[in-house]
Amino acid sequence: MKNLITAFFLLLLVGEANAQTKFFTKTGYAKFYSEAPLEDIEAINNKVQSIIDIEKSEVAINVPITAFQFENSLMQEHFNENYLESEKWPMAAFSGYFVSDGVIDINRNGVYEVRVKGKMTIHGVTKPMDTVGSIKVDNNKVVAKTSFMVKVADYDIEIPTIVFKNIAEEVEVTVELKYLPFKS
Amino acid sequence: MKYTYTIMLLLFMLQLRAQDNDLMALLNDNTEDPVIYAEATFKGSRLINGHTVQTRKAKAFEFLISHRFGRLNSGAYELFGIDGANIRLGFEYGLSDRITIGLGRNSFEKTFDTFFKLKLLRQSKGRKVMPISLAYLTSAALKSLKGQEGFNTTASKLVYTHQLLIARKFSSLFSMQLMPTLVHRNQILEDQENSDVYALGVGGRLKMSQRISLNAEYYYRFDVPEADTNYNSIAVGVDIETGGHVFQLHLTNSRSMIEKGFITETSGDFFNGDVHFGFNVSRVF
Numbered sequence: 001m002k003n004l005i006t007a008f009f010l011l012l013l014v015g016e017a018n019a020q021t022k023f024f025t026k027t028g029y030a031k032f033y034s035e036a037p038l039e040d041i042e043a044i045n046n047k048v049q050s051i052i053d054i055e056k057s058e059v060a061i062n063v064p065i066t067a068f069q070f071e072n073s074l075m076q077e078h079f080n081e082n083y084l085e086s087e088k089w090p091m092a093a094f095s096g097y098f099v100s101d102g103v104i105d106i107n108r109n110g111v112y113e114v115r116v117k118g119k120m121t122i123h124g125v126t127k128p129m130d131t132v133g134s135i136k137v138d139n140n141k142v143v144a145k146t147s148f149m150v151k152v153a154d155y156d157i158e159i160p161t162i163v164f165k166n167i168a169e170e171v172e173v174t175v176e177l178k179y180l181p182f183k184s
Numbered sequence: 185m186k187y188t189y190t191i192m193l194l195l196f197m198l199q200l201r202a203q204d205n206d207l208m209a210l211l212n213d214n215t216e217d218p219v220i221y222a223e224a225t226f227k228g229s230r231l232i233n234g235h236t237v238q239t240r241k242a243k244a245f246e247f248l249i250s251h252r253f254g255r256l257n258s259g260a261y262e263l264f265g266i267d268g269a270n271i272r273l274g275f276e277y278g279l280s281d282r283i284t285i286g287l288g289r290n291s292f293e294k295t296f297d298t299f300f301k302l303k304l305l306r307q308s309k310g311r312k313v314m315p316i317s318l319a320y321l322t323s324a325a326l327k328s329l330k331g332q333e334g335f336n337t338t339a340s341k342l343v344y345t346h347q348l349l350i351a352r353k354f355s356s357l358f359s360m361q362l363m364p365t366l367v368h369r370n371q372i373l374e375d376q377e378n379s380d381v382y383a384l385g386v387g388g389r390l391k392m393s394q395r396i397s398l399n400a401e402y403y404y405r406f407d408v409p410e411a412d413t414n415y416n417s418i419a420v421g422v423d424i425e426t427g428g429h430v431f432q433l434h435l436t437n438s439r440s441m442i443e444k445g446f447i448t449e450t451s452g453d454f455f456n457g458d459v460h461f462g463f464n465v466s467r468v469f
Contacts, residue, residue: 022210024214026214026215049211049214049215050211051207051210051211051214053207058207059207060207060208060210060211061211062211062212062215064218066218066220066221066223067218073240073241073242073244073278073468074241074244074468076241077223077224080223080224081223081224081356082394082395085356086220086223087220087222087223087356088356090218090220090310091218093208095207095208158394160394160395163426182214
């Protein structure tokens with residue numbers, strides 16, 4: 001009996017380490033969209049890095065700020081130089097977990113609604129974050145999608161009054177991450 | 185034996201607890217450091233009179249209007265120089281992120297100018313380290329003022345400038361630039377002695393706030409002939425940035441706004457009050 005219990009605990013410790021449940025991408029997509037009276041501003045990033053652990057329901061995301069591409073190059077410069085200060089804080093990050101509406105089976109195709117919770121860091125400021133999204137399993141690949149609003153002032157990003165009508169106080173962020181199995 | 189279970193259970197819980205950070209650590213281990221390029225070493229394509237290392241991004245179009253008024257010490261009759269304004273209209277275009285071309289027309293001596301600027305090195309840190317930004321600038325100026333004695337052919341009225349722009353953004357507040365320069369005049373007047381003028385410029389900017397910076401610029405000429413009564417160009421100014429515009433207000437002893445003019449033909453003595461108020465307004469489309 002004692003041996004059995006010992007074996008059970010050992011399995012708990014060792015067993016899960018071997019299962020392939022982690023998925024990885026470094027070409028994830030993120031977009032931010034600002035809608036203001038004078039102009040709508042959009043920027044697209046195709047270099048989002050992320051690891052998702054399906055079994056443990058955890059996810060970590062890194063977003064290189066300088067990889068956001070604007071149509072107007074001067075806006076891109078101001079975004080990096082005046083607002084996000086990417087030289088000081090080159091990455092935005094998210095680290096947290098998700099709760100799905102059913103057990104995600106990576107061997108069967110399907111789409112799951114998920115609730116995502118964790119901590120998001122932008123411009124050197126870390127805030128709790130809570131949103132909804134979806135996880136799709138498609139032939140041993142995983143696609144995660146979410147979209148949420150970010151209040152610019154929450155992350156100590158100052159918008160001077162002179163461009164108040166050009167930049168929204170809240171911007172919409174859309175994320176789509178196409179993962180492949182992680183090989184360590 | 186009881187303790188063994190307790191320890192194992194603790195270990196298991198620890199493992200659960202540690203995972204939150206582990207995944208981020210794993211992600212960081214599996215991604216490369218980004219290369220962080222120094223953006224906006226200077227706010228504009230001009231420091232004051234001369235060029236900065238900044239090039240326009242591909243397909244960006246810049247319209248630059250520059251004014252230099254008359255001398256402040258010309259007195260109330262000339263409204264301290266405001267009556268005698270020189271204007272330069274400039275059109276600049278980014279062929280690529282590294283190449284900018286431009287055309288300008290100056291009211292001073294009715295001069296046309298054109299330039300080509302090539303960014304050779306970009307200052308960066310992170311995965312790739314490069315301590316400086318480097319650009320090469322070449323420009324040509326053609327004085328089209330009628331009745332120039334001794335300058336009969338178009339070729340004789342041409343002046344070329346070659347310049348290296350070596351810049352470093354030391355911090356988000358402070359940037360500096362060195363500008364070794366060669367000005368070549370196709371034809372010269374007798375007292376000018378040499379058709380080539382070598383000069384070294386030095387300039388910098390100090391940011392006062394996110395949108396306002398203080399700038400200064402100085403060009404030292406080497407081996408100036410005794411008969412040459414010109415002075416070295418000195419300029420101090422302020423940059424004010426508002427969205428798509430950069431306003432530059434400055435005081436300088438130079439009347440001309442192009443390289444050959446302010447480097448080799450600055451006739452004012454800054455410290456004697458021969459100072460021109462001027463501004464550049466830049467709009468990028």
